[in-house]
Each structure stands twice: as C-alpha cells, then as structure tokens.
Amino acid sequence: MMNERDSQASAAMAEDQAMAAVLREKLGDAAVPGGLAEFAPDEAEQAGSFAEDAVDEQDAAAGVIDLADVGAPPPTGSASHERSSEVAD
Secondary structure: OOOHHHHHHHHHHHHHHHHHHHHHHHHHHHOOOOOOOOOOHHHHHHOOOOOOOOOOHHHHHHOOOOHHHHOOOOOOOOHHHOOOOOOOO
C-alpha cells in the first residue's frame, strides 16, 4: 500500500511527465517552418532558451538616427540600374 509521501512523489512525477510531453509537442510545432509555438517562461527555460536581454524603450529611442535631418539628398540609384528609354534595333 502506498503511503502519503509515495503518493505525492508519484503525482509529482506524473505532472513532470505531462509537462515534458507538452514541451516536446511545442518544440515539434516550433520546428515546423512557419509554425507558431508559444512558450511560458519556465517552458522556455527548460527548452534551453536564452535570457531576455532586449533593450528598453528609452535605450531604443536613444539609438535612433534620423538621417532625414542630415540634409543630404536621398539616394537616386546608380546609372547601371536605370533602364534606357531608347530601344536598340
């Protein structure tokens, strides 16, 4: 007969196995080109993902360069890419 400790250990093991199955399914979905799989933070950590280290809004705004303020004319392309209006016979 199972005691309470064995019962809790068994329940925890079953929960871990269920989480592992969900994680395997999500990883399979993520491997499909064009597939979409959403991971909870703990699932992402178990899958070996990286730590979130994206910049915040202020840092992103500080890195913006507005080239329109430079005063240079916009690029017009090179002559090698332009089509001639004359047709050669």
